[in-house]
Amino acid sequence: MATFHQHGDGPAASRALRLASFDPAAFEVPTGREEEWRFTPVAQLSGLFDPSGLVSDAAVTVDQAGGATIAVVPKDHPSVGTTPAPGDKVAAAAWQAAGQAFLVTFDGEAPSGEAGVTRLTARGGPAGQEAAPSAGLIVIEAKPGARGTVVIDHVGPAYRAGTMEIVLGEGADLTVVTLHQWAPDAVHVTSHRARLAKDAHLKHVTISTGGALVRITPHVALEGPGANLELLGLNLTDTGQHHEAQLFVDHAAPNCTSRATYKGALLGEGAHSVWIGDVLIRGGAHGTDTYELNRNLVLTKGAQADSVPNLEIETGNIQGAGHASATGRFDDEQLFYLQSRGIPEAEARSLVVHAFFAELIGRIGQPAVEAKLIELVDAKLAARTGAATTEMGA
Amino acid sequence: MSTLEIKDLHVSVDTPEGEKAILKGVDLVIRSGETHAIMGPNGSGKSTLAYSLAGHPKYVVTGGTVTLDGADVLAMTVDERARAGLFLAMQYPVEVPGVTVANFLRTAKTAIAGEAPPLRAWIKEVGSAMDLLRFDRDFQERSVNEGFSGGEKKRHEILQLELLRPAIAILDETDSGLDVDALRIVSEGVNRVKAATGLGVMLITHYTRILNYIHPDFVHVFVGGRVAEQGGPELAERLEAEGYDRFISA
Numbered sequence: 001m002a003t004f005h006q007h008g009d010g011p012a013a014s015r016a017l018r019l020a021s022f023d024p025a026a027f028e029v030p031t032g033r034e035e036e037w038r039f040t041p042v043a044q045l046s047g048l049f050d051p052s053g054l055v056s057d058a059a060v061t062v063d064q065a066g067g068a069t070i071a072v073v074p075k076d077h078p079s080v081g082t083t084p085a086p087g088d089k090v091a092a093a094a095w096q097a098a099g100q101a102f103l104v105t106f107d108g109e110a111p112s113g114e115a116g117v118t119r120l121t122a123r124g125g126p127a128g129q130e131a132a133p134s135a136g137l138i139v140i141e142a143k144p145g146a147r148g149t150v151v152i153d154h155v156g157p158a159y160r161a162g163t164m165e166i167v168l169g170e171g172a173d174l175t176v177v178t179l180h181q182w183a184p185d186a187v188h189v190t191s192h193r194a195r196l197a198k199d200a201h202l203k204h205v206t207i208s209t210g211g212a213l214v215r216i217t218p219h220v221a222l223e224g225p226g227a228n229l230e231l232l233g234l235n236l237t238d239t240g241q242h243h244e245a246q247l248f249v250d251h252a253a254p255n256c257t258s259r260a261t262y263k264g265a266l267l268g269e270g271a272h273s274v275w276i277g278d279v280l281i282r283g284g285a286h287g288t289d290t291y292e293l294n295r296n297l298v299l300t301k302g303a304q305a306d307s308v309p310n311l312e313i314e315t316g317n318i319q320g321a322g323h324a325s326a327t328g329r330f331d332d333e334q335l336f337y338l339q340s341r342g343i344p345e346a347e348a349r350s351l352v353v354h355a356f357f358a359e360l361i362g363r364i365g366q367p368a369v370e371a372k373l374i375e376l377v378d379a380k381l382a383a384r385t386g387a388a389t390t391e392m393g394a
Numbered sequence: 395m396s397t398l399e400i401k402d403l404h405v406s407v408d409t410p411e412g413e414k415a416i417l418k419g420v421d422l423v424i425r426s427g428e429t430h431a432i433m434g435p436n437g438s439g440k441s442t443l444a445y446s447l448a449g450h451p452k453y454v455v456t457g458g459t460v461t462l463d464g465a466d467v468l469a470m471t472v473d474e475r476a477r478a479g480l481f482l483a484m485q486y487p488v489e490v491p492g493v494t495v496a497n498f499l500r501t502a503k504t505a506i507a508g509e510a511p512p513l514r515a516w517i518k519e520v521g522s523a524m525d526l527l528r529f530d531r532d533f534q535e536r537s538v539n540e541g542f543s544g545g546e547k548k549r550h551e552i553l554q555l556e557l558l559r560p561a562i563a564i565l566d567e568t569d570s571g572l573d574v575d576a577l578r579i580v581s582e583g584v585n586r587v588k589a590a591t592g593l594g595v596m597l598i599t600h601y602t603r604i605l606n607y608i609h610p611d612f613v614h615v616f617v618g619g620r621v622a623e624q625g626g627p628e629l630a631e632r633l634e635a636e637g638y639d640r641f642i643s644a
Contacts, residue, residue, distance in 0.1 A: 297492075328491055332451065333488045334488050334489075334490050336448075336450055336451070336472060336488070337484070337487065337488035337490065337538075338490065338498075338502075339449075339471070339472035339473040339476070340448050340449075340472055340473075340475075340476055340481075340482055340484075341473075341476055341498075341502035341505070341506070341554060341558065342473050342476035342477045342502055342505035342506035342558070343473055343501055343502055343505045344471075344473045344505065345471075345473070347501070347505065348473075351493055351497070351498075351501055352490065352492065352493060355492035355493040355494070355497065356492045358492075
């Protein structure tokens with residue numbers, strides 16, 4: 001017996017039954033009416049459906065190896081291709097088009113502090129061809145008992161379908177932070193697929209501030225008992241940008257814990273954010289404890305935040321399962337109130353946005369990333385204030 | 395010494411039926427140390443006067459002048475008015491989710507003073523002001539006005555009045571919705587600031603009850619968007635006995 005709890009008007013089909021395949025031909029070309037594409041401007045992705053049109057390039061540079069061993073390996077390497085199958089056509093095309101994998105391996109304990117952090121920069125493709133249709137595959141593996149942290153910064157132009165595989169052995173503890181700062185025209189659709197063995201802990205952080213269209217679909221299979229997953233997401237979505245996160249947390253083993261917290265601020269005409277949170281608690285996943293939350297803050301008129309939590313429970317024997325979703329507006333009355341206490345408009349906006357993100361940023365646990373994020377938020381707000389001043393002056 | 399001078403102020407609001415005149419020639423002068431009660435029936439334009447002085451965008455000034463020590467208040471933005479020394483204690487304070495009281499107060503004080511207050515002295519000042527207004531210390535960690543009771547909202551407005559130390563305060567129906575204990579706490583707060591800083595007060599109220607706690611020097615009866623009659627405290631006593639009917643039918 002399954003109980004299915006869904007918000008929104010999509011078809012009520014179990015997430016467990018949705019098509020997954022490594023073969024892009026198994027998927028129809030998306031029209032935008034499909035459940036997994038219904039909020040996405042699919043017309044902008046037409047060049048990413050056919051793997052033969054995608055250039056394969058790792059396009060990753062190592063800024064600091066930290067505690068990891070790094071290598072480019074063939075796709076038939078035993079560490080590659082072990083996570084769940086792609087769940088949509090672009091993800092399958094990204095997989096098929098990729099000719100090799102950029103493999104990051106943690107075995108043992110990474111040095112503590114900043115020196116132990118593995119820092120990578122990912123680009124849209126080989127130098128000079130960053131905006132050409134491309135595919136890339138990154139695999140991050142933490143061997144049993146290993147500990148490590150990876151921070152990947154995505155920058156520059158891109159028209160890219162990506163795959164990130166994340167594999168945690170028994171008792172491994174891994175933090176993966178991806179910053180999607182991309183150039184303004186960039187399009188990046190990336191499938192993050194992870195599996196966690198017994199007592200493994202994954203902190204997965206996605207930050208989207210750049211690009212024209214960034215779509216991240218984290219799929220995490222909790223396969224070993226006692227595994228613990230923390231998903232954190234932040235998006236700062238400006239005029240004309242589309243930032244999307246569709247997550248699928250698959251509780252397949254007993255006594256696992258998952259916490260998903262995604263927050264987005266929207267601050268411009270046509271800014272669009274999408275959050276879909278699918279959580280499946282399978283029949284055998286007794287003792288599951290899960291909670292997912294999405295909060296959006298709409299700062300200006302003409303911005304839209306879509307938020308759809310889905311919780312599917314196939315066993316009554318769980319610790320807890322919940323979700324919350326809310327979208328608030330920073331409105332003229334709030335602005336008036338803060339200004340009436342002497343606080344200038346730009347500072348009032350900044351006060352509200354920083355307060356909105358403060359707790360989430362504090363949970364990332366990477367001081368350098370946290371500082372950079374605060375900087376990014378400030379820069380974005382300052383740019384908007386400048387734009388507003390220009391509009392008023394014009 | 396500060397002087398707020400309102401001359402022949404006309405204010406309209408946009409309504410679905412077109413522009414509607416609310417204030418029709420208000421004249422009023424408020425100096426430091428003075429307390430002016432603005433009394434009148436519902437719909438007479440009292441709150442419009444308060445929000446217009448603070449610069450709420452909903453209200454359009456169509457005529458007249460407002461100056462604070464000679465400076466043109468109507469030419470200032472909302473935040474500039476506050477920094478110039480005006481304070482509006484609102485009838486319906488606005489919720490600002492996520493922004494804590496502590497953060498809000500410090501940010502406002504910094505904006506108005508032009509520099510961040512020395513941390514240790516500020517913590518002490520906030521703490522003692524909160525004690526006097528009967529707040530628990532953990533109140534500082536709550537989001538501004540979110541989930542506050544009616545009494546907490548009004549006491550929080552007066553807390554800001556104590557800490558921001560304006561020259562002229564406009565209290566818009568600060569007494570509405572308060573029980574007798576809360577009314578006393580709030581009134582004591584206003585009187586404390588008056589004694590300490592020589593605050594000038596425009597006290598907008600429908601009822602005479604708060605005037606038992608905050609004693610006005612002048613009473614203005616506000617009807618139909620202008621001052622219909624003015625006098626000393628004895629005018630409030632007459633209103634208490636006779637009501638507003640005399641002015642409305644006139």
